[in-house]
Amino acid sequence: MSEQAVAVEEKKIIVKEREPLFSKKNKKLISDPLDENNPITIQVLGICSALAVTVQMKAAVVMSVAVLFVLILANVSISLIRNLIPNRIRIIVQLVVVAALVIIVDQVLKAYLFDVSKELSVFVGLIITNCIIMGRLEAFALGNKPWPAALDAIGNSLGYGMVLVIVSFFKELFGSGKLFGFEIFGNATEQTGLYAMGYMDNGLMLLPPSSLILVAVYIWIQKLRNPSLIETH
Amino acid sequence: MDLVNIFIRSAFVDNMIFAFFFGMCSYLAVSKTVKTAFGLGMAVIFVLVVTIPINYLIENYVLKEGALSWVGQEFSSVNLSYLTFIMFIAVIASTVQLVEMIVEKISPALYGALGIFLPLIAVNCAILGGALFMQEKQFTTIGQATVYGLGSGVGWFIAVVLIAAIRERIRYANIPGPLRGVGMAFLITGLMGLAFLGFMGFEI
Numbered sequence: 001m002s003e004q005a006v007a008v009e010e011k012k013i014i015v016k017e018r019e020p021l022f023s024k025k026n027k028k029l030i031s032d033p034l035d036e037n038n039p040i041t042i043q044v045l046g047i048c049s050a051l052a053v054t055v056q057m058k059a060a061v062v063m064s065v066a067v068l069f070v071l072i073l074a075n076v077s078i079s080l081i082r083n084l085i086p087n088r089i090r091i092i093v094q095l096v097v098v099a100a101l102v103i104i105v106d107q108v109l110k111a112y113l114f115d116v117s118k119e120l121s122v123f124v125g126l127i128i129t130n131c132i133i134m135g136r137l138e139a140f141a142l143g144n145k146p147w148p149a150a151l152d153a154i155g156n157s158l159g160y161g162m163v164l165v166i167v168s169f170f171k172e173l174f175g176s177g178k179l180f181g182f183e184i185f186g187n188a189t190e191q192t193g194l195y196a197m198g199y200m201d202n203g204l205m206l207l208p209p210s211s212l213i214l215v216a217v218y219i220w221i222q223k224l225r226n227p228s229l230i231e232t233h
Numbered sequence: 234m235d236l237v238n239i240f241i242r243s244a245f246v247d248n249m250i251f252a253f254f255f256g257m258c259s260y261l262a263v264s265k266t267v268k269t270a271f272g273l274g275m276a277v278i279f280v281l282v283v284t285i286p287i288n289y290l291i292e293n294y295v296l297k298e299g300a301l302s303w304v305g306q307e308f309s310s311v312n313l314s315y316l317t318f319i320m321f322i323a324v325i326a327s328t329v330q331l332v333e334m335i336v337e338k339i340s341p342a343l344y345g346a347l348g349i350f351l352p353l354i355a356v357n358c359a360i361l362g363g364a365l366f367m368q369e370k371q372f373t374t375i376g377q378a379t380v381y382g383l384g385s386g387v388g389w390f391i392a393v394v395l396i397a398a399i400r401e402r403i404r405y406a407n408i409p410g411p412l413r414g415v416g417m418a419f420l421i422t423g424l425m426g427l428a429f430l431g432f433m434g435f436e437i
Contacts, residue, residue: 044258044262046258048253051254051257095355095356096319099319099323125317126255129356129357129360129362131356131358208253208426209423209427212419212423213420216419219412220412220416222411223412230411231414
């Protein structure tokens with residue numbers, strides 16, 4: 001009788017250890033950063049690149065994919081060696097891993113997407129010091145197994161990419177009347193489409209400060225929908 | 234005159250924060266009080282002035298195509314520019330560590346004031362961004378690069394102290410709930426950026 005109980009107990013333990021790949025907890029790792037714990041609007045990380053590359057949607061999408069690639073590989077590799085890294089020099093170890101990955105991204109962009117790489121200029125290099133990457137490495141990868149770390153990376157880079165794409169959508173549409181380079185409102189120089197009726201592009205949308213204001217509005221709407229996120233100074 | 238122009242350009246026209254958003258993370262994190270903003274601002278100036286000349290030398294004597302020709306004729310076609318990122322970040326991280334140790338030894342008072350901020354600077358985009366822009370601008374002398382570093386640092390310092398002062402003041406204002414904190418900081422930075430656009434094309 002007691003042996004059976006032990007067997008059942010053992011079975012339970014085994015079941016407990018084998019968490020399904022997409023358990024509730026793991027799904028939360030992906031869905032949380034998209035809204036309640038968004039890296040840009042709530043954690044306030046990785047703002048520099050998020051604001052600077054949003055003039056065109058193409059650049060924003062390329063940047064998000066680059067961050068997705070770097071963050072997943074960095075999170076997994078740091079998580080794999082997390083028990084080997086001495087605590088005192090962990091920042092330098094992380095920087096070297098991330099810098100190596102960013103060099104790969106930079107060389108690939110230069111080889112296959114040269115125009116986008118020219119436009120992103122120094123911001124590809126700045127992925128190294130992108131606070132999202134360092135923040136996730138410090139906060140998550142150093143204390144978790146590779147699989148949750150990978151999910152966390154996917155969630156956070158998607159949350160990052162989402163804000164980038166939304167901001168760049170408004171900036172490109174109202175700043176130059178285009179989306180991904182396609183003319184939506186007609187051609188401004190030849191006065192076709194909406195421009196023939198006297199519509200004008202909003203030059204402010206192309207200037208750097210407008211992305212700050214757009215992100216502020218995004219935060220406003222997000223917190224309006226979810227009052228539990230409101231800060232109390 | 235050239236140096237003065239570089240300084241003014243980097244400090245005001247191409248302000249690190251308002252034109253390129255470099256170092257926004259720490260900018261938003263430390264700008265709650267003027268005192269911490271002042272400390273981090275000083276530390277950023279310091280580290281930029283130290284690291285940009287070092288990175289300039291590395292760029293021109295190690296990384297650039299043909300930069301290694303001082304070693305010997307056979308090295309004159311070596312191009313190591315793909316190592317830029319890793320070299321720059323290594324220089325920055327180690328300089329920050331070194332500066333931290335030197336300051337701790339020489340002036341404990343300054344270390345007390347800057348102490349907690351110094352390690353943070355290694356991952357501040359303003360430093361790496363400054364180095365990468367220095368590389369892109371292709372300065373001809375090390376003096377120009379140093380002045381560029383000083384100007385960028387001063388620009389960052391001004392921006393962070395200004396917003397800290399404003400944020401200290403608006404703590405007593407009645408802001409709509411959802412905008413409180415980060416949202417308002419973004420809006421204010423946007424408005425300050427618009428004001429700084431007034432410097433566009435400014436030269437002596």
